[in-house]
Amino acid sequence: xxxxxxxxxxxxxxxxxxxxxxxxxxxxxxxxxxxxxxxxxxxxxxxxxxxxxxxxxxxxxxxxxxxxxxxxxxxxxxxxxxxxxxxxxxxxxxxxxxxxxxxxxxxxxxxxxxxxxxxxxxxxxxxxxxxxxxxxxxxxxxxxxxxxxxxxxxxxxxxxxxxxxxxxxxxxxxxxxxxxxxxxxxxxxxxxxxxxxxxxxxxxx
Numbered sequence: 001x002x003x004x005x006x007x008x009x010x011x012x013x014x015x016x017x018x019x020x021x022x023x024x025x026x027x028x029x030x031x032x033x034x035x036x037x038x039x040x041x042x043x044x045x046x047x048x049x050x051x052x053x054x055x056x057x058x059x060x061x062x063x064x065x066x067x068x069x070x071x072x073x074x075x076x077x078x079x080x081x082x083x084x085x086x087x088x089x090x091x092x093x094x095x096x097x098x099x100x101x102x103x104x105x106x107x108x109x110x111x112x113x114x115x116x117x118x119x120x121x122x123x124x125x126x127x128x129x130x131x132x133x134x135x136x137x138x139x140x141x142x143x144x145x146x147x148x149x150x151x152x153x154x155x156x157x158x159x160x161x162x163x164x165x166x167x168x169x170x171x172x173x174x175x176x177x178x179x180x181x182x183x184x185x186x187x188x189x190x191x192x193x194x195x196x197x198x199x200x201x202x203x204x205x
Contacts, residue, residue, distance in 0.1 A: 090106055
C-alpha cells in the first residue's frame, strides 16, 4: 500500500548508461516492502517541473539520491546538478517542514566512497554509500538502509538474495512485456513499476 511512511523518492540520473542501476533500485525498493516514486511518474505539463518534484518529495518519507553523474558532459563541459538540487529540496523539507517531514530519511549514493567531497563537501556529515557502478552493490546499499527504515519487525532478505531475485525478474520481464503489449525498449516508469509489483506478488520471498 502506498503511504507517506513507505514512499521512497528515487532521485537519480535518467541517462541510458544509468538505466541498469535505476531499474535495479526500483526493484530493490519494492522487494523490501516499500513503494518507489520519481519525477517520471508525473506528466502534467501545466505544472512547473520543480513543483512536481517538490510534490513527490512531500509525499515520501524516504529518499534515494545518487550523485554519481555529477560530472562534466562531453558537449558543454558543464556538470548536471539536478540530483544535488533535488537532494537539497529533500533535506530542506526535513529541516524546515512540518513534524511529519522532519522524520524523513535518505540514502545518498555515489560511484566511489569519497568522491562527493570534491564537489559537495557540505554533505560531509551524511553517510554516503558507494555502488561502484555495480547493480549488486546498489541493491545491497538500498537493502541495508531500508532494513533500518522499516517500522515493523518483518525480516528482509539480504542484498545477495534480492540481487538473485532481480536477475530472475529481468529474465521474465520480456515475456511479461509481450503479454501486456508493451515494448521493453520504451517502457515507462509507471509500466515498469507495475511489472515489478506484479512479479513480486507471484514470487514472494
